[in-house]
Amino acid sequence: MFAISLVVLFFVISGICLFLLILRLFLYRTALIHVVNKWVHWIEDGMHVHQIFKVPEFNHDNFQENQFYGQVFTYLNSLASIENSDFTNLFSGKKSNDIILYLDHNQTIHDTFLGARVSWKNEVNDQKLGEDQSCCRRTLLLKIKKKDKRRILRPYLQHIHNAVSEDLQQRKREVKLYMNTQYDHRINGRWNSIPFTHPSTFDTMAMDSDLKYRIKSDLESFLKSKQYYHRLGRIWKRSYLLYGPSGTGKSSFVAAMAKLLNYDVYEIDLSRVADDSDLKMLLLQTSNKSVIVIEDLDRFMNDNKSVRGVSFSGVSTFMDGILSSCRGDEKIMIFTMNSKDKIDSSLLRPGRIDVHIYFPMCNFNSFKSLANSYLGIRDHKLFPRVEEIFQTGATMSPAEVGEIMIVNRSSPSRALKSVITALQTNAATGWRLSESASSRPSAEESGGESGGVFWKDKDSVPVAKEVRKLYGLLRLKSGKISGPSGHDSEMIER
Numbered sequence: 001m002f003a004i005s006l007v008v009l010f011f012v013i014s015g016i017c018l019f020l021l022i023l024r025l026f027l028y029r030t031a032l033i034h035v036v037n038k039w040v041h042w043i044e045d046g047m048h049v050h051q052i053f054k055v056p057e058f059n060h061d062n063f064q065e066n067q068f069y070g071q072v073f074t075y076l077n078s079l080a081s082i083e084n085s086d087f088t089n090l091f092s093g094k095k096s097n098d099i100i101l102y103l104d105h106n107q108t109i110h111d112t113f114l115g116a117r118v119s120w121k122n123e124v125n126d127q128k129l130g131e132d133q134s135c136c137r138r139t140l141l142l143k144i145k146k147k148d149k150r151r152i153l154r155p156y157l158q159h160i161h162n163a164v165s166e167d168l169q170q171r172k173r174e175v176k177l178y179m180n181t182q183y184d185h186r187i188n189g190r191w192n193s194i195p196f197t198h199p200s201t202f203d204t205m206a207m208d209s210d211l212k213y214r215i216k217s218d219l220e221s222f223l224k225s226k227q228y229y230h231r232l233g234r235i236w237k238r239s240y241l242l243y244g245p246s247g248t249g250k251s252s253f254v255a256a257m258a259k260l261l262n263y264d265v266y267e268i269d270l271s272r273v274a275d276d277s278d279l280k281m282l283l284l285q286t287s288n289k290s291v292i293v294i295e296d297l298d299r300f301m302n303d304n305k306s307v308r309g310v311s312f313s314g315v316s317t318f319m320d321g322i323l324s325s326c327r328g329d330e331k332i333m334i335f336t337m338n339s340k341d342k343i344d345s346s347l348l349r350p351g352r353i354d355v356h357i358y359f360p361m362c363n364f365n366s367f368k369s370l371a372n373s374y375l376g377i378r379d380h381k382l383f384p385r386v387e388e389i390f391q392t393g394a395t396m397s398p399a400e401v402g403e404i405m406i407v408n409r410s411s412p413s414r415a416l417k418s419v420i421t422a423l424q425t426n427a428a429t430g431w432r433l434s435e436s437a438s439s440r441p442s443a444e445e446s447g448g449e450s451g452g453v454f455w456k457d458k459d460s461v462p463v464a465k466e467v468r469k470l471y472g473l474l475r476l477k478s479g480k481i482s483g484p485s486g487h488d489s490e491m492i493e494r
């Protein structure tokens with residue numbers, strides 16, 4: 001009898017074990033386990049009081065981005081649990097085989113910290129602005145059990161901060177290009193960003209190497225001078241004016257500078273700025289360590305004295321950068337122009353523009369540099385002929401030379417012959433005369449009224465001897481900064 005009971009018991013226990021095993025297999029195979037987990041969490045959540053914390057995208061005054069929002073967003077997207085969150089977005093990353101996961105609007109993601117379970121919601125509220133316009137107000141909501149709050153809240157926020165800082169350091173900051181959106185007083189953020197992938201670098205620029213070295217050193221010494229500027233009571237800002245004819249590499253050089261610094265680029269399109277206060281707002285919404293760029297400033301200033309409400313004084317106040325100094329961080333401003341001829345000299349005075357860099361048309365040296373990078377040749381039997389034509393004063397922009405070389409890259413001889421023909425045609429049509437009249441820096445421009453430091457490619461302009469003498473005198477008065485090769489004739493400090 002006892003033996004029979006034992007056998008029955010054995011079968012019952014085995015049956016239960018088998019049942020549990022099959023149930024487990026069933027739950028996992030069919031993913032019903034997630035449904036069960038959801039119910040368990042739902043019941044558990046219902047038995048607790050929660051507290052919700054908001055992390056809005058913009059600070060309460062709506063002027064500046066809330067840095068912590070960006071940190072939390074990066075942190076959440078790096079969590080393994082994002083893969084379990086519904087509607088996660090998949091984007092391709094920097095490398096072709098990279099896939100990046102991003103939390104979708106109004107989705108929830110869970111995280112655990114020191115044994116406590118918290119959840120985050122990526123809340124996005126669409127606001128109707130007009131007939132066919134709307135904007136989003138983004139907030140991240142942290143839901144945490146009241147009983148866990150005292151124990152984990154502060155360490156958890158610190159943990160996010162540390163995790164993101166390390167992550168950012170590892171990724172060495174992905175540089176972004178920000179562009180201002182059309183003005184609308186109901187929208188908080190005025191900048192849209194995309195990854196900044198411009199291929200230009202200091203190495204790819206066909207420029208005098210001495211000049212490149214000076215610009216690099218200038219940037220580096222500026223970045224190290226926080227205390228110095230502070231002691232002088234000056235705003236820690238450096239402004240560069242890149243000017244010269246079209247296609248000489250000004251925009252490419254902006255990209256090269258931003259890459260060298262690893263700074264984000266904020267490019268301001270003045271036609272989208274409503275008025276002076278909007279321009280101020282844009283400046284206030286830029287982040288630390290950024291390059292602020294206004295391209296073709298001469299065009300805007302000359303087209304109409306007031307660009308859609310932006311006044312002359314609005315532009316000069318912007319250039320003074322007083323607002324940008326609110327957070328005491330360094331700012332680099334870059335302005336590009338084709339010519340300084342018609343620009344009010346007060347806009348170019350030292351302090352508003354610290355360094356003037358002239359971008360010349362192609363000369364034989366920059367031609368050789370382009371031939372090296374575009375065609376892979378350092379010398380060629382046609383080089384003397386090309387040099388001869390340059391010496392007659394014929395010229396073209398580096399952009400034009402580059403285009404000819406790209407089209408004929410399979411045959412360097414054909415490329416050089418095409419460049420020679422194009423140079424001859426330009427010379428015959430008298431193009432160089434108009435170029436020299438409109439955009440080369442005159443003595444007055446460079447050393448006279450505009451001020452600041454003036455740099456140009458040492459081969460670019462046949463500067464008159466008298467001007468050089470004058471420069472020499474000015475240098476003696478103010479001290480000099482010389483490059484590695486000892487050429488200091490291109491730089492004037494007033």
Ligand SMILES: Nc1ncnc2c1ncn2[C@@H]1O[C@H](COP(=O)(O)OP(=O)(O)OP(=O)(O)O)[C@@H](O)[C@H]1O
Pocket residue numbers: 204205206207244245246247248249250251252253338359366398399400402
């Ligand atoms: N000095 C240079 N070295 C190498 N490439 C150059 C140089 N100048 C121009 N290029 C090439 O020519 C093209 C046009 O250059 P970029 O747009 O920088 O000229 P830009 O001076 O800004 O012209 P614009 O005044 O019309 O805006 C780019 O593809 C760039 O790579």
Ligand SMILES: [Mg+2]
Pocket residue numbers: 250251252295336
């Ligand atoms: Mg340009």
